[in-house]
Amino acid sequence: MYARSGLLSQRSCSSHGRECATPVLAAQRRNNSTATKIAVEFDQSTGVAVMRLQGPPVNSLSLDFLTELCINVEKLEMDKNCRGLILTSSQPKVFSAGLDIMEIYGKSPERCGEFWRAVQEMWLKLYGSSMVTIAAINGSSPAGGCLMSMTCDYRIMADNPRYSIGLNETQLGIVAPFW
Numbered sequence: 001m002y003a004r005s006g007l008l009s010q011r012s013c014s015s016h017g018r019e020c021a022t023p024v025l026a027a028q029r030r031n032n033s034t035a036t037k038i039a040v041e042f043d044q045s046t047g048v049a050v051m052r053l054q055g056p057p058v059n060s061l062s063l064d065f066l067t068e069l070c071i072n073v074e075k076l077e078m079d080k081n082c083r084g085l086i087l088t089s090s091q092p093k094v095f096s097a098g099l100d101i102m103e104i105y106g107k108s109p110e111r112c113g114e115f116w117r118a119v120q121e122m123w124l125k126l127y128g129s130s131m132v133t134i135a136a137i138n139g140s141s142p143a144g145g146c147l148m149s150m151t152c153d154y155r156i157m158a159d160n161p162r163y164s165i166g167l168n169e170t171q172l173g174i175v176a177p178f179w
């Protein structure tokens with residue numbers, strides 16, 4: 001969902017002077033889901049968009065979720081009026097539970113590859129964004145949720161001892177790749 005009058009879809013990328021297009025098209029081709037897991041509100045007066053993650057129960061990062069996230073980031077990126085992005089969660093107590101483990105359990109190597117490429121695309125898009133990006137971490141944010149917030153320029157986390165953040169997969173001896 002992009003609550004801004006469909007303006008973006010009518011504009012060509014070249015009118016904005018920002019790079020765009022191919023990744024969006026790739027992501028759009030992939031996105032067959034009709035359910036909306038990402039809600040975006042853009043305030044024209046401030047130039048700041050708020051992106052709310054709303055994939056119940058815990059905003060786990062499925063292929064559909066990642067695809068929708070990427071499409072929305074890219075749309076905002078193409079809008080020259082959008083200077084800042086706040087990423088937060090609509091789910092109570094959880095920012096994001098990280099990668100949707102059911103996306104990698106018992107799946108074919110091809111499907112796992114597709115999923116892993118979507119993970120890379122997500123963090124590269126956020127990390128490389130020309131917008132100022134802020135993660136407003138209003139709940140727990142383990143593993144891939146931590147990765148997502150790390151790729152933002154700034155992080156603010158709700159002060160609640162019940163919320164945790166970190167690369168918890170290291171407890172199982174799984175470490176982030178070296179690239």
Ligand SMILES: CCCCCCCCCCCC/C=C/CC(=O)SCCNC(=O)CCNC(=O)[C@H](O)C(C)(C)COP(=O)(O)OP(=O)(O)OC[C@H]1O[C@@H](n2cnc3c(N)ncnc32)[C@H](O)[C@@H]1OP(=O)(O)O
Binds near residue numbers: 097127176
């Ligand atoms: C800046 C440059 C960066 C460069 C980066 C380079 C690349 C770095 C690579 C980094 C790698 C990152 C790797 C990530 C790996 C992963 O993300 S694997 C996933 C790991 N996630 C977890 O371990 C989270 C586990 N979940 C929890 O801890 C808790 O569920 C919670 C704290 C999130 C929420 O707790 P609570 O509110 O009590 O809910 P629950 O009852 O536990 O769960 C509700 C419901 O959700 C299901 N669920 C939870 N997590 C996931 C998940 N990850 N995937 C799918 N489903 C999940 C849980 O099973 C429950 O389902 P049911 O209600 O039982 O059906």
